[in-house]
Amino acid sequence: MQAIEQMLTSAVVEGFKVLYGASCTPGMIQLQKTRKEFEGDITLVVFPLLKLSGKAPDVTAGELGNYLQANLPGITGFNVVKGFLNLVVSGRYFLQQLNRAASEDYYGFCSAGENSAIIMLEYSSPNTNKPLHLGHIRNNLLGFSMSKILKASGKKVIKTNLVNDRGIHICKSMLAWQLFGRGETPQSSGKKGDHLVGEYYVKFDQEFKKQVSELVSTGLKQEEAEKKAPLMLAAQEMLRKWEAGDETVMTLWKEMNSWVYAGFEETYRRLGVDFDKIYYESETWLPGKKAVLDGLAGDLLVQRPDGSVWADLRAEGLDEKVLLRSDGTSVYITQDIGTAQVRYQEFKPDKMVYVVGNEQNYHFTVLSLILSKLEYPWAKSLHHLSYGMVELPEGKMKSREGTVVDADDLMDEMISTAREMSKELGKLEGLNELEKENIFRIIGLGALKYYMLKVDPVKNMLFNPRESIDFDGNTGPFIQYTFTRIRSVFRKAAEQGIEIPCEAPLHVQLNDKEKNILRLLHEFPAVVQDSGNMYNPSLIANYVYDLVKEYNQFYHEYSILKEDDPEKKALRLVLSRVVSGVVKNGMELLGIEMPERM
RNA sequence: GGUUCCGUAGCUCAGUUGGAUAGAGCAACAGCCUUCUAAGCUGUGGGUCGCGCGUUCGCAUCGCGCCGGAAUCACCA
Numbered sequence: 080m081q082a083i084e085q086m087l088t089s090a091v092v093e094g095f096k097v098l099y100g101a102s103c104t105p106g107m108i109q110l111q112k113t114r115k116e117f118e119g120d121i122t123l124v125v126f127p128l129l130k131l132s133g134k135a136p137d138v139t140a141g142e143l144g145n146y147l148q149a150n151l152p153g154i155t156g157f158n159v160v161k162g163f164l165n166l167v168v169s170g171r172y173f174l175q176q177l178n179r180a181a182s183e184d185y186y187g188f189c190s191a192g193e194n195s196a197i198i199m200l201e202y203s204s205p206n207t208n209k210p211l212h213l214g215h216i217r218n219n220l221l222g223f224s225m226s227k228i229l230k231a232s233g234k235k236v237i238k239t240n241l242v243n244d245r246g247i248h249i250c251k252s253m254l255a256w257q258l259f260g261r262g263e264t265p266q267s268s269g270k271k272g273d274h275l276v277g278e279y280y281v282k283f284d285q286e287f288k289k290q291v292s293e294l295v296s297t298g299l300k301q302e303e304a305e306k307k308a309p310l311m312l313a314a315q316e317m318l319r320k321w322e323a324g325d326e327t328v329m330t331l332w333k334e335m336n337s338w339v340y341a342g343f344e345e346t347y348r349r350l351g352v353d354f355d356k357i358y359y360e361s362e363t364w365l366p367g368k369k370a371v372l373d374g375l376a377g378d379l380l381v382q383r384p385d386g387s388v389w390a391d392l393r394a395e396g397l398d399e400k401v402l403l404r405s406d407g408t409s410v411y412i413t414q415d416i417g418t419a420q421v422r423y424q425e426f427k428p429d430k431m432v433y434v435v436g437n438e439q440n441y442h443f444t445v446l447s448l449i450l451s452k453l454e455y456p457w458a459k460s461l462h463h464l465s466y467g468m469v470e471l472p473e474g475k476m477k478s479r480e481g482t483v484v485d486a487d488d489l490m491d492e493m494i495s496t497a498r499e500m501s502k503e504l505g506k507l508e509g510l511n512e513l514e515k516e517n518i519f520r521i522i523g524l525g526a527l528k529y530y531m532l533k534v535d536p537v538k539n540m541l542f543n544p545r546e547s548i549d550f551d552g553n554t555g556p557f558i559q560y561t562f563t564r565i566r567s568v569f570r571k572a573a574e575q576g577i578e579i580p581c582e583a584p585l586h587v588q589l590n591d592k593e594k595n596i597l598r599l600l601h602e603f604p605a606v607v608q609d610s611g612n613m614y615n616p617s618l619i620a621n622y623v624y625d626l627v628k629e630y631n632q633f634y635h636e637y638s639i640l641k642e643d644d645p646e647k648k649a650l651r652l653v654l655s656r657v658v659s660g661v662v663k664n665g666m667e668l669l670g671i672e673m674p675e676r677m
Numbered sequence: 678g679g680u681u682c683c684g685u686a687g688c689u690c691a692g693u694u695g696g697a698u699a700g701a702g703c704a705a706c707a708g709c710c711u712u713c714u715a716a717g718c719u720g721u722g723g724g725u726c727g728c729g730c731g732u733u734c735g736c737a738u739c740g741c742g743c744c745g746g747a748a749u750c751a752c753c754a
Contacts (some may be wrong), residue, residue, distance in 0.1 A: 106694095114697065124696060126734060138733090162734085163697065246754065360754095387752060397750090399678090404752040411754050440681060467683080468747075475747095482690050504716070522716090534690065538683065539747065546688095550716055552702035553690080560716050568713050609693060621691055621701090628701080634719045669704075677716075 367417020
């Protein structure tokens with residue numbers, strides 16, 4: 080209700096001067112949607128204004144109501160309940176808005192101008208030792224959706240991915256492959272590259288555990304055994320060789336990583352996410368190290384006698400944090416310092432947003448403080464878009480217990496569920512196999528994406544693989560279904576030679592359902608802005624659901640093509656077209672495709 | 678133990694800066710397809726918004742204290 084709210088706010092301020100000779104600030108004016116059980120569209124809460132008017136709530140409300148009705152053409156009536164002034168907005172106003180929406184392809188979207196803020200958005204950030212899983216799916220969908228939403232709010236967005244391609248974890252996979260792999264490659268085995276490398280990571284863990292328990296049985300303590308197991312020593316040795324640039328290790332590293340990237344690329348493509356710029360930690364850890372050494376030289380950091388370098392954050396209520404180990408090697412946060420700096424130099428973003436799980440909340444507060452300590456002027460521009468864990472009924476996912484839900488498997492399952500369900504319902508007759516498969520893909524992925532995105536990002540969410548993801552009710556397929564039904568009406572209309580008008584007639588009488596839908600449509604631009612400002616795609620998901628739910632009731636109660644009154648029919652056709660457009664645009668902001676039929 | 682986040686119907690979740698009688702879906706039960714796609718619609722049942730105190734005209738929402746859950750506090754990433 081953006082436009083009309085602004086109009087009302089200034090009118091109320093003006094009215095207060097005229098009626099009471101008092102000036103109220105816009106902040107005191109509370110406008111909200113009128114609840115369904117009352118007559119009206121917008122409600123002004125008058126409680127905060129009583130001190131200024133010096134009159135009882137109902138009297139103040141009544142006087143203001145009279146003033147607004149007399150002075151605003153958009154307000155055609157009002158009623159007062161206690162301290163609530165319910166205003167009736169003219170149908171004409173909403174119809175004008177409808178026609179405006181009908182004339183815009185991307186109603187509610189702003190396009191980025193010359194001076195738009197540049198936002199660098201990092202998401203996904205996988206390790207290269209195992210395939211993507213359920214947690215990554217939430218991350219990827221959230222990140223990709225936010226990029227769409229921010230663009231629609233008029234920002235310039237650079238999507239980026241930071242690949243964690245170096246470290247002990249990848250060495251473990253490499254080592255296991257060397258020892259047990261017998262030259263197996265994605266080509267020779269037909270396995271997807273990331274899965275293949277992931278198998279050797281698991282293999283390493285299995286063999287490592289065997290060695291540990293053997294050592295324990297010879298009398299060693301668990302901790303010591305873990306440190307002395309030959310496999311672990313070999314992995315550490317390999318990491319040292321990697322840092323020294325050993326040719327054999329580097330060759331193997333490059334090859335196995337390339338398998339993983341090919342696998343990731345396929346998963347990303349199926350998920351429908353992409354990136355503008357990919358960074359590799361193997362390329363940013365050195366700049367990070369340099370930044371820390373520069374900070375040390377500038378007395379911003381402290382060095383201990385053993386050579387390790389620290390940031391002292393005790394003044395900020397936190398602890399000290401190590402940035403370089405005593406042997407001079409870098410730690411995790413050092414790389415993030417380097418990455419941030421490299422990014423800033425390359426793109427000069429106004430904001431750097433990190434889509435990273437809430438398990439790293441502490442890490443990001445520390446990172447931001449350290450960057451401030453290093454006196455980077457852009458340190459405050461970091462924003463951690465923290466999201467909750469995806470939990471299984473048994474609790475956390477554990478690779479060792481085989482409870483990890485693999486991203487590729489999950490997508491396969493969703494699509495085959497869509498296929499089975501469609502077969503059961505006996506739909507899609509007359510389409511060829513290729514077309515059908517594409518629709519199953521759209522529905523299956525739509526269910527998955529909507530399921531993940533309708534939940535507020537800050538909250539942990541539960542995923543039950545056995546019950547799978549619903550296709551009924553508040554779901555992606557439900558929204559897609561309503562969309563295809565509108566498309567179907569339009570196909571019928573075309574068959575009958577009915578044209579869909581560009582505009583609805585302004586004087587047509589609206590029924591309750593129609594007005595509800597118009598009200599909802601009017602909110603869409605504000606919802607897009609809000610979800611951008613609050614980094615929360617679930618606002619859009621829940622909005623689209625509300626709209627679709629409302630439209631379904633309308634659809635069920637009134638016919639469109641069989642309506643006799645030509646103006647009513649025109650309204651309903653335009654209304655349906657705008658609803659389908661807004662639904663499609665809203666879902667696109669969630670990265671969800673819409674099928675033409677299902 | 679310190680810090681941060683979460684706690685709303687049997688289950689999964691909405692509830693924008695405090696506002697009127699707290700909403701959906703799933704599950705259960707009862708209806709609606711010769712009429713624009715029934716992945717839909719209608720109805721019934723289901724609540725001490727974790728608990729308590731405070732702030733005020735008014736709190737699921739803000740503050741404090743408990744209770745319960747999660748994450749984190751490494752020369753791991």
